[in-house]
Structures are given as structure tokens and as C-alpha cells.
Amino acid sequence: xxxxVERFLNNGSFKLFIxxxxxxxxxxxxxxxxxxxxxxxxxxxxFYTVKRERRYYDIYSRIFEETHLSLEMANFVKQNLHLDSAxxxxxxxxxxxxxxxxxxxxxxxxxMGYSYRLKPxxxxxxKVAHRHTK
Numbered sequence: 366x367x368x369x370v371e372r373f374l375n376n377g378s379f380k381l382f383i384x385x386x387x388x389x390x391x392x393x394x395x396x397x398x399x400x401x402x403x404x405x406x407x408x409x410x411x412f413y414t415v416k417r418e419r420r421y422y423d424i425y426s427r428i429f430e431e432t433h434l435s436l437e438m439a440n441f442v443k444q445n446l447h448l449d450s451a452x453x454x455x456x457x458x459x460x461x462x463x464x465x466x467x468x469x470x471x472x473x474x475x476x477m478g479y480s481y482r483l484k485p486x487x488x489x490x491x492k493v494a495h496r497h498t499k
Contacts, residue, residue, distance in 0.1 A: 458484030
């Protein structure tokens with residue numbers, strides 16, 4: 366992954382986005398976490414990981430786990446690729462039941478030193494990671 370990202374970046378400007386999404390089916394929760402590298406004018410590449418658990422999560426616990434997985438990925442990218450400007454995309458918005466957990470989640474992300482985006486601007490979570498949860 367490191368050499369692929371380095372070749373893609375090739376001394377240009379770039380943006381990093383990390384997000385997670387989850388889906389529950391038949392008692393199994395699938396979490397997908399993505400790391401998107403975007404080069405303006407060139408395009409983007411992304412990497413993803415999938416984790417499956419046979420466990421019950423309520424909506425709030427799932428959002429916390431998604432955020433935790435995103436922050437783990439951001440720390441991995443910082444430590445191993447030496448890229449520390451990632452923006453965390455949170456799969457929560459002010460429309461719907463997830464709005465109650467937003468202050469806690471935002472505090473968690475900001476406390477870890479990362480910037481963030483919520484729905485509908487959190488495309489890494491709501492679009493890219495979402496496709497790997499199905």
C-alpha cells in the first residue's frame with residue numbers, strides 16, 4: 366500500500382479522507398473502513414478493510430465503532446505512511462436518530478487531533494465505505 370500511495374502522490378498536492386460504514390444482516394454486522402487519497406485534477410485511489418462481527422450493536426454503538434475504526438485507520442496512515450492530514454468522515458447527520466450522538470463523536474475525533482465532516486458531506490463513509498458493507 367505504501368509504495369502504491371507514494372507513486373500516486375508523486376510530489377503533488379493531495380487530500381486524505383477516511384470513513385467507515387456498517388450494515389447488519391442476519392445477526393452479522395459488517396464494518397467497512399476506507400482510506401481515500403485524492404489528487405485534484407488527477408483523481409483518487411482508495412483502500413479498504415472489512416470487519417465482520419456476530420454481535421448486536423444499537424445505532425449509537427455502531428456509529429461509535431465506525432468512528433473508532435476510522436480513527437484507527439488514520440493513526441495507521443500517520444504512523445506507517447507519515448501522512449497526517451486526514452479528514453475523518455462520520456456517518457452521522459442532523460437528520461435522523463444519529464443526531465443525538467454527534468456531540469460525543471465530534472469530541473472524540475477532535476480530541477484525537479483530526480478534522481471531520483458529517484453527512485451529507487461525509488462521502489468517504491456514506492458512499493465509498495457503504496459500497497463495501499453490502
